Amino acid sequence: MMRFNVSEINDCIRTRRSIYPVQFSDREVSKELIEVMLENARWAPTHKLTQPWRFKVFIDEGKQRFADFHSEKYKEITPEEKFSEMKYKKIRQNAERSSVVIAIVLHRDEKASIPEEEEIASVAMAVQNMHLTCSAYGLGAYWGSGGLTRHEEMKQFLKLADNERCLGFFYIGYPAMDWPKKTERMERRQVTEWIEE
Numbered sequence: 001m002m003r004f005n006v007s008e009i010n011d012c013i014r015t016r017r018s019i020y021p022v023q024f025s026d027r028e029v030s031k032e033l034i035e036v037m038l039e040n041a042r043w044a045p046t047h048k049l050t051q052p053w054r055f056k057v058f059i060d061e062g063k064q065r066f067a068d069f070h071s072e073k074y075k076e077i078t079p080e081e082k083f084s085e086m087k088y089k090k091i092r093q094n095a096e097r098s099s100v101v102i103a104i105v106l107h108r109d110e111k112a113s114i115p116e117e118e119e120i121a122s123v124a125m126a127v128q129n130m131h132l133t134c135s136a137y138g139l140g141a142y143w144g145s146g147g148l149t150r151h152e153e154m155k156q157f158l159k160l161a162d163n164e165r166c167l168g169f170f171y172i173g174y175p176a177m178d179w180p181k182k183t184e185r186m187e188r189r190q191v192t193e194w195i196e197e
Contacts, residue, residue, distance in 0.1 A: 017180040019140030023176055024098060029100055041126040041129050045125055063095055067092050069157055071089075095171070100171075104169065106119060110163055131143070140172070
């Protein structure tokens with residue numbers, strides 16, 4: 001006997017898409033929806049219950065402060081010959097166009113009892129739970145890891161501990177367009193090997 005509507009679960013998984021901040025409307029996402037999403041995130045698989053995910057949620061003026069810091073710090077520390085005005089604008093607009101920006105943080109077990117790749121995988125599964133929750137509620141979401149994600153200046157801005165690092169930013173908003181159509185994926189047979197003996 002099925003415990004849930006499997007057809008709806010399959011549809012939610014298979015129609016999940018990255019929707020970029022440039023495609024968001026001005027409609028605000030409620031704090032209550034963000035809390036549901038974060039609650040679902042914390043139920044991701046975690047070896048030895050290390051629960052290595054941490055979330056820094058930027059809304060309202062906090063979101064603008066993040067947009068200002070990220071874009072201006074990129075401009076400040078990037079050598080002139082490598083600076084891109086387009087990237088500068090994109091960094092700022094990604095935050096400003098989003099209703100919510102969440103910094104995705106890996107919080108390492110201080111005893112390092114779990115291999116780091118397993119901890120990263122747990123954080124990624126938490127983000128997948130967030131993404132599926134967004135999809136179920138009709139919210140657009142995008143996990144980006146560009147800009148100053150891995151830079152020491154960002155670590156300081158986020159006030160991360162020595163055993164923490166930023167894995168990117170989750171941008172959330174209501175889509176201003178129709179839900180994206182199905183994208184091409186490799187066939188199951190192309191990525192699966194059945195071993196029967």
